[in-house]
Amino acid sequence: MTRGPRGALGRLRPHRLTLRARLSLVYGGLFLTAGMVLLGATYLLFNQQLTSGSSGLSVHGEGTGTLPPDGSPGPTTASWENKEQRRLNDAAVTSLITQGGIALVVVGAAAGGLGWLIAGRVLAPLHQVTATAHRIAAAPAADRGLHERINLAGPEDEVKDLADTFDTMIERLDRSFDGQRRFVANASHELRTPLALNRALVEMAMHRKSASADVKHLGEQLLQVNARHERLISGLLLLAGAEHHLPEATPVDLAEVVTHVVAQSAEEARQAGVIVYAEPGTAVTAGDPMLLERIVQNLLDNAIRHNIDADGGWVRIVSRTRAGQGVDIEVRNTGPDVPAYEVPRLFEPFRRLGTERLSTAKGSGLGLSIVRAVARAHHGDVTAQPNGTGGLTVTVTLPHHPDRAPRQQ
Numbered sequence: 001m002t003r004g005p006r007g008a009l010g011r012l013r014p015h016r017l018t019l020r021a022r023l024s025l026v027y028g029g030l031f032l033t034a035g036m037v038l039l040g041a042t043y044l045l046f047n048q049q050l051t052s053g054s055s056g057l058s059v060h061g062e063g064t065g066t067l068p069p070d071g072s073p074g075p076t077t078a079s080w081e082n083k084e085q086r087r088l089n090d091a092a093v094t095s096l097i098t099q100g101g102i103a104l105v106v107v108g109a110a111a112g113g114l115g116w117l118i119a120g121r122v123l124a125p126l127h128q129v130t131a132t133a134h135r136i137a138a139a140p141a142a143d144r145g146l147h148e149r150i151n152l153a154g155p156e157d158e159v160k161d162l163a164d165t166f167d168t169m170i171e172r173l174d175r176s177f178d179g180q181r182r183f184v185a186n187a188s189h190e191l192r193t194p195l196a197l198n199r200a201l202v203e204m205a206m207h208r209k210s211a212s213a214d215v216k217h218l219g220e221q222l223l224q225v226n227a228r229h230e231r232l233i234s235g236l237l238l239l240a241g242a243e244h245h246l247p248e249a250t251p252v253d254l255a256e257v258v259t260h261v262v263a264q265s266a267e268e269a270r271q272a273g274v275i276v277y278a279e280p281g282t283a284v285t286a287g288d289p290m291l292l293e294r295i296v297q298n299l300l301d302n303a304i305r306h307n308i309d310a311d312g313g314w315v316r317i318v319s320r321t322r323a324g325q326g327v328d329i330e331v332r333n334t335g336p337d338v339p340a341y342e343v344p345r346l347f348e349p350f351r352r353l354g355t356e357r358l359s360t361a362k363g364s365g366l367g368l369s370i371v372r373a374v375a376r377a378h379h380g381d382v383t384a385q386p387n388g389t390g391g392l393t394v395t396v397t398l399p400h401h402p403d404r405a406p407r408q409q
Contacts, residue, residue: 020119027115028108035104039097046096125152125159129166136170146174191233199226249287249378251401254296254319254329255280257289261296262317265304274304274313274333281320283327285398287378292398295374296329298367299394303333307391326380326399335391343384343392347372371396 017025132150149170152163205211206219258280269276285292300317307313315333322328338346349369368382371394375382380398387393 020116020123023119023123024112024116027119028112031111031115032104032108035108039100039104042100043093043096046093125154125163128152129159129163133166146170146177187233187237192230195226195230195233199223199230202226250289252285252287252289252292254283254285254292254327254398257293257296258317258319258329261293261300265297265300268301269304269315272304272307272313273311274307274315276300276304277314277316279316279318279320281318283319283321283329284401285327285378285380286401287398291374291377295371295396298371299329299331299396302367303331303335303392303394307333307335321400326397329396329398330393331395332387332393333391334387334389337390338386338392340386343386346384347382368394 129150129152132148136146136148149167150163151167152160154160202219202222206216206223211219258278262276262278262280265276296317300315303315303317307315313334315331317332318328318330320328320330347368349366368384372382375396375398378398380396382394382396384392384394
C-alpha cells in the first residue's frame with residue numbers, strides 16, 4: 001500500500017485526456033466544423049451556378065465542345081450536349097469536394113497543432129501551480145514543504161489570482177504549523193518538568209525514615225496518579241507530532257518488533273490472566289523504529305487491558321507480509337462485545353467504550369488514536385472490526401520497504 005508522489009493522493013487514476021488535449025480537440029473540432037459548413041455552402045452555391053444556365057459550362061464555345069461521333073449535327077445534338085454538360089458539372093463538383101476536403105483536413109490538422117501549442121502556452125501557469133501543490137503534498141510530513149510559494153509572474157488574470165490565493169493559503173497553513181510546533185515544544189517542557197518534580201518530591205517523602213504507613217500509602221497513590229498524567233502528556237505530545245513529523249525512514253522488520261513488545265508485556269499479561277499468542281512473521285517496512293514499536297505496544301496493551309475479567313482471556317498478535325498489499329499487524333483478543341457503530345469512535349482521542357473520560361478507566365484513551373496517527377504518518381492505515389464472540393480485531397497495514405517488497409507470483 002504505497003502512495004505516489006502525487007499524494008494524496010497517489011491513487012491510480014483511469015487514463016484520461018489532459019485539459020491541454022481536450023482544448024486542442026475543441027479548437028480542431030470547431031475549425032473542422034466551420035470548414036465543413038463553409039465547404040458545404042460553397043458546394044451549394046457552386047452547384048446552383050452550374051445548374052442555373054446563366055453562367056454554366058457550354059459545349060458551344062470556341063474550342064470548348066465536340067460534335068457527336070458521326071460528325072454531323074442532328075436531332076440528338078441537344079441531348080448529347082446536355083449529357084456532356086452534366087458530365088462536366090459532375091467532374092467540377094467532384095473536384096471541388098475532393099480537393100476542398102483534402103485542404104480542409106490538412107488545414108484542420110495544422111489548426112489542431114496550433115491549438116495544442118496555444119493551449120500549452122495558456123496552461124503553463126496552471127502546470128506551475130500543480131507542480132508546487134504536488135511537491136507540498138508529497139512532503140514526508142504534513143508540515144514539510146509549506147515554505148514553498150508559487151510566486152507566479154505574469155498578467156493580472158484569473159490564473160494569477162488563483163496562484164496568489166494558493167500562496168496565501170499555504171502561508172497561513174505554514175504559520176499555523178509553526179505555532180503548533182512551538183506549542184508542542186513548550187508543552188513538552190512546561191508539562192513534563194512539574195510532573196518530574198512532583199514525582200521526585202513524593203518519592204523523597206515516601207523514603208524518609210520517619211514516614212508513616214499512611215504517608216507511604218498516600219505516596220504510592222500519588223505516584224500512580226502522577227504516572228498516569230505523565231503517560232497522558234506523553235501520549236498527547238506523540239499524537240500531536242506523529243502526523244506532522246516523521247524522521248528518516250529505515251528498514252524495520254515488524255517480526256522483531258512484535259517479539260520484543262510481547263516479551264516486555266509478558267508480566268502485565270500474566271497479572272491480567274491473559275495468554276498472548278505471538279506469530280511474528282517476516283514483515284519489512286520502512287519507518288521510524290520507535291514509532292512502529294509504539295504501534296505494536298499500544299495495540300497489545302489495549303488488547304490485554306480491555307479483555308475479559310475471568311481466566312481464559314487471550315490475545316493473538318500476528319505480523320505478516322501480503323504480496324502486493326503491504327505488511328500487516330493483526331491483533332485479536334477476547335473481551336466485551338463491541339457494537340459495530342462504536343468502532344469508529346474508538347479511534348478518537350479520549351474515547352473509551354463505556355468509560356469515557358473516567359479517571360479510573362484503564363489507559364489514557366489515546367492508544368488507538370496514536371496508532372492511527374503513526375500508521376498514517378507511515379503512509380498506512382488501521383481498521384478494526386468486532387469479533388462475533390466479543391473483543392476486537394485490529395489490523396494495521398503498512399507499505400513494504402521498497403527494496404524488500406516480495407515479488408508477485
